[in-house]
Amino acid sequence: MKILIVEDDVVLSELLREYLQQLDHERVRVCFNGQEAEAAVQEESFDCAFVDLRLPDMDGLRLLDSIKREDPSLPIVMMSGYPTMGSTIEAMRKGASDFLTKPFTLQDMALALERVTKERRLLLENLSLQLEIQARNQLELVNKELQDKIHEQGQLFGISRELDEVRSSEDLYPRIVEVASRVTSSKQIGFFIMPPEQNSLMLVSEHGLDRLHDGRRLVQVRGEQLKEALNRESPVRINLSDLFGGTDSETWLRNSSRLSCWPLHIRGELFGFLAAAANGEEKVFSQTEIKLLDFLVKKAALTIENMALYESMIGNFYGILKSLVNALEAKDLYTGKHSERVTRYALRIAQRLGCSPAQIEALQTVGYLHDIGKIGIADSILNKPTVLTSQEYELVKKHPVIGDSIVSELGLSPEERGIIRHHHERWDGTGYPDGLAREEIPHLARIVMVADAFDAMTSKRAYRDAMSPKDALQELQRNKGKQFDADVVDAFREAGSACDAE
Numbered sequence: 001m002k003i004l005i006v007e008d009d010v011v012l013s014e015l016l017r018e019y020l021q022q023l024d025h026e027r028v029r030v031c032f033n034g035q036e037a038e039a040a041v042q043e044e045s046f047d048c049a050f051v052d053l054r055l056p057d058m059d060g061l062r063l064l065d066s067i068k069r070e071d072p073s074l075p076i077v078m079m080s081g082y083p084t085m086g087s088t089i090e091a092m093r094k095g096a097s098d099f100l101t102k103p104f105t106l107q108d109m110a111l112a113l114e115r116v117t118k119e120r121r122l123l124l125e126n127l128s129l130q131l132e133i134q135a136r137n138q139l140e141l142v143n144k145e146l147q148d149k150i151h152e153q154g155q156l157f158g159i160s161r162e163l164d165e166v167r168s169s170e171d172l173y174p175r176i177v178e179v180a181s182r183v184t185s186s187k188q189i190g191f192f193i194m195p196p197e198q199n200s201l202m203l204v205s206e207h208g209l210d211r212l213h214d215g216r217r218l219v220q221v222r223g224e225q226l227k228e229a230l231n232r233e234s235p236v237r238i239n240l241s242d243l244f245g246g247t248d249s250e251t252w253l254r255n256s257s258r259l260s261c262w263p264l265h266i267r268g269e270l271f272g273f274l275a276a277a278a279n280g281e282e283k284v285f286s287q288t289e290i291k292l293l294d295f296l297v298k299k300a301a302l303t304i305e306n307m308a309l310y311e312s313m314i315g316n317f318y319g320i321l322k323s324l325v326n327a328l329e330a331k332d333l334y335t336g337k338h339s340e341r342v343t344r345y346a347l348r349i350a351q352r353l354g355c356s357p358a359q360i361e362a363l364q365t366v367g368y369l370h371d372i373g374k375i376g377i378a379d380s381i382l383n384k385p386t387v388l389t390s391q392e393y394e395l396v397k398k399h400p401v402i403g404d405s406i407v408s409e410l411g412l413s414p415e416e417r418g419i420i421r422h423h424h425e426r427w428d429g430t431g432y433p434d435g436l437a438r439e440e441i442p443h444l445a446r447i448v449m450v451a452d453a454f455d456a457m458t459s460k461r462a463y464r465d466a467m468s469p470k471d472a473l474q475e476l477q478r479n480k481g482k483q484f485d486a487d488v489v490d491a492f493r494e495a496g497s498a499c500d501a502e
């Protein structure tokens with residue numbers, strides 16, 4: 001052990017040194033005054049100090065303070081020939097470990113030394129135990145943070161990989177919603193886009209939002225205000241109902257204020273947004289959920305941009321519309337794949353009539369979308385198991401006009417747009433929406449009308465059985481020149497068995 005003796009009595013200090021050296025202590029250093037002692041504790045460390053209460057240059061208690069400041073754990077034994085109760089208490093209060101009254105025997109000194117060094121060892125052991133516990137706690141904390149980080153990185157990587165696997169915009173939107181509902185606790189999520197004309201909002205994919213939209217996936221909004229509201233850091237909590245422009249949006253008003261939105265911009269323009277309702281008491285998303293949805297939407301924006309390099313933005317929009325037609329038809333037990341069959345029949349009629357390649361191509365792309373306007377009509381009406389009331393029928397009759405406005409910015413030719421707007425016009429001028437007659441009705445619309453009517457007649461409905469293809473053809477024949485263009489019906493008949501309901 002290294003021991004410091006601070007004693008101005010040369011005889012006593014020499015005696016103590018000799019005695020301690022005999023006890024095989026590593027080093028014994030003697031200082032004759034306070035200043036010397038202060039310098040010594042700064043130069044080297046000791047395991048124990050004996051300090052005289054009365055020193056030539058300073059009070060022993062002052063030196064005690066100064067040594068404790070330098071090394072708080074160093075045990076100090078005070079020595080005095082004339083101790084008072086006051087000085088003893090003061091020394092103990094300042095942290096002295098023991099008090100030896102002169103004259104003391106060398107054995108007294110050895111005992112004091114043994115006692116205080118034992119105390120010090122315990123103190124140090126205790127201290128190192130505390131440090132160890134502290135270090136362990138800290139390590140556990142760091143480990144937990146690391147694990148959380150690894151988990152989060154894993155989730156981000158997973159999101160990235162899942163979106164990279166998507167090959168078409170048709171599959172992308174359901175995937176965004178699926179991933180969002182998996183990485184958060186939200187049970188109500190939807191992905192909305194703003195079609196190019198920017199004054200309506202289209203729900204392209206959803207999970208648990210049926211009650212909000214009641215089957216209508218298209219609603220009128222104040223486009224500019226919506227763009228402004230979403231031009232902020234995500235997530236944006238907005239009250240969608242404030243932004244609805246039309247009068248037909250009542251069902252959308254319910255619950256919409258609870259949605260937080262993550263806007264998705266493509267090349268600086270608002271393309272759409274992911275909206276989700278937080279669950280639980282707090283009704284807010286956790287920081288991790290926010291981070292994951294932020295990443296998901298940013299990654300989705302990149303994916304859409306990359307896709308747009310292959311499909312044009314317009315082509316991308318066709319994909320979205322096609323997925324909406326699929327979603328619409330998937331809900332209908334009776335007319336599933338109606339648009340696909342109508343397109344097939346229409347193509348065969350067109351071939352029989354010798355239509356141009358451009359017309360054939362128009363039927364291929366736009367024919368599939370002839371009923372797209374139905375996304376603006378409530379499911380309860382579209383899938384009604386009984387015959388519609390006249391009021392409901394009037395609503396359904398709006399679908400050609402709604403469809404025409406959806407595709408208005410796609411740069412279609414009048415004949416192509418006519419497929420959507422005029423596929424319910426009748427040859428005798430009693431159809432809708434514009435009451436066109438005979439050759440005023442675009443040629444391709446007349447073709448789709450016959451194909452559409454044939455598929456409707458040969459499909460089963462809740463309130464009637466399916467008609468046989470033969471009976472349906474006869475019905476078309478009967479209505480030649482009234483409802484249908486006679487040439488188109490003839491071409492359909494001539495296409496023969498190819499047009500049988502497949």
Ligand SMILES: [Fe+2]
Pocket residue numbers: 370371399423424
């Ligand atoms: Fe229709």
